Amino acid sequence: MVVSERQQLQRLSTAGSYAAHMATSAFTVVLVAPAGYEFDLGQAAAYMQLAAVEHGVGSCVTVLHDHAAARVMLDVPEDLTCCWTITFGYSAEAPPPPKKGGRPTARCVGALRAVYGGAMKTIGVLGGLGPQATIDFEQRLHRVAQRLTSQQGDTVYPPLVSWFFRELPVLMPVDGSSPSELPPVNPRLLEAAQALGSHADFLVITSNGVHIWQTEIEAAAGKPVVSMVDAVVAEVQRRGCRLLGLVDFRPAAWSVYPPRLEQLGLSWVELSALYRDSLAEVMRAVNTGRNSYAEEAQLRLAISILRMHHADGIILACTEFPLALSGALDPDLINPAELLAETAARAALD
Numbered sequence: 001m002v003v004s005e006r007q008q009l010q011r012l013s014t015a016g017s018y019a020a021h022m023a024t025s026a027f028t029v030v031l032v033a034p035a036g037y038e039f040d041l042g043q044a045a046a047y048m049q050l051a052a053v054e055h056g057v058g059s060c061v062t063v064l065h066d067h068a069a070a071r072v073m074l075d076v077p078e079d080l081t082c083c084w085t086i087t088f089g090y091s092a093e094a095p096p097p098p099k100k101g102g103r104p105t106a107r108c109v110g111a112l113r114a115v116y117g118g119a120m121k122t123i124g125v126l127g128g129l130g131p132q133a134t135i136d137f138e139q140r141l142h143r144v145a146q147r148l149t150s151q152q153g154d155t156v157y158p159p160l161v162s163w164f165f166r167e168l169p170v171l172m173p174v175d176g177s178s179p180s181e182l183p184p185v186n187p188r189l190l191e192a193a194q195a196l197g198s199h200a201d202f203l204v205i206t207s208n209g210v211h212i213w214q215t216e217i218e219a220a221a222g223k224p225v226v227s228m229v230d231a232v233v234a235e236v237q238r239r240g241c242r243l244l245g246l247v248d249f250r251p252a253a254w255s256v257y258p259p260r261l262e263q264l265g266l267s268w269v270e271l272s273a274l275y276r277d278s279l280a281e282v283m284r285a286v287n288t289g290r291n292s293y294a295e296e297a298q299l300r301l302a303i304s305i306l307r308m309h310h311a312d313g314i315i316l317a318c319t320e321f322p323l324a325l326s327g328a329l330d331p332d333l334i335n336p337a338e339l340l341a342e343t344a345a346r347a348a349l350d
Contacts, residue, residue: 001030001074001082004350008073012085015070019062019085026057026089030064030074032082045086052088060087120158121348124200124223126193128164129207130287133319133337137206138162140341148345158348161199163192169210182254185213190220197221204228204344208248208317208336211256226347229256231339232315237264241313244268245306247299248317249280257315269309275302279318286320295324303333 003009004027012030013022022028029048031041049059062085064070076082123141127134138160145157170183189210196203203218203225205211211229218225236244244261245268252258252270261268271279278298285291299321306314315334316322322335329335 001032003028011073015064015066016062017065022087025087029086030082031084032076032080035081057088062087121201122159123344123348124196124203125162126203127162127206128166132286132323134206137337137341140338141345144341144345163196165192193217193220197223202226226344228336228340231343232336233260235339239313243311245311245314246270246317247302249276249283271302282324283318283320286323291324299324
């Protein structure tokens with residue numbers, strides 16, 4: 001059992017006569033097993049400590065003398081022991097440099113969770129809207145996991161359950177006309193969310209616009225949604241943007257971003273209906289795998305118009321749009337899928 005929450009570590013440290021250092025550890029592993037498995041616990045402890053050394057992380061075996069208190073704190077059943085722990089972190093003395101770059105304690109806890117107990121959370125991906133954007137998100141998610149964890153084959157990637165929804169997320173008018181207001185959500189989308197919720201700890205939605213029904217999706221799934229919109233808003237705040245440009249084929253009244261930006265006192269500017277219609281064609285071209293230089297040129301023209309309005313941050317508010325651009329994105333462009341991958345991977349490892 002991996003304990004990394006600070007208040008829980010502080011409480012747990014009171015259950016041992018010599019466990020004060022546990023309160024300030026980076027994380028602590030509690031060895032939980034039935035009585036009679038002491039040798040196996042010793043083997044597991046030794047290998048975990050050796051693995052930590054490889055990452056430049058120190059460790060200390062610590063006993064929880066107050067077994068009853070520890071069992072209550074950790075919600076451990078009566079038929080299991082939980083008196084042996086290993087605290088992990090950097091020594092108070094200057095440690096040697098880690099043998100691998102990045103964040104050693106984050107990689108170490110990810111590896112230990114995968115090998116000893118599988119404590120990583122399962123991500124439910126409500127995708128297919130569209131398919132290329134969903135595949136792009138999953139590739140980004142795996143690259144983030146590679147950066148945050150020490151790879152042990154394929155065991156340290158967050159577990160994924162993906163649902164490629166193959167219909168429109170809304171119910172369009174039966175006469176084929178264009179709706180004058182936001183159409184209702186497709187009930188089969190909520191059925192997909194419900195199915196995902198039975199297998200996942202939290203959901204992600206690989207489409208910006210579908211977040212407008214986040215509350216309904218969370219209710220159907222019975223699980224929280226780690227929101228792409230929240231990730232974008234956090235990035236906007238981090239950058240200190242004041243005027244945001246919205247690259248979207250939807251009108252602002254149907255967009256998920258204006259209300260959130262206005263809550264922060266931020267201004268935004270959208271494209272005219274003419275340019276929004278042209279961006280709908282870009283989205284469809286990416287979805288069908290036939291986008292070319294023409295679609296990229298159309299998208300770059302829309303971005304240029306928003307820059308002429310002095311937007312200091314430009315949200316690519318459709319996950320297909322980054323896939324239509326060649327090369328690295330310009331610094332003022334915000335890619336929601338990239339931010340969601342980072343946020344979701346950290347949520348799964350937390």
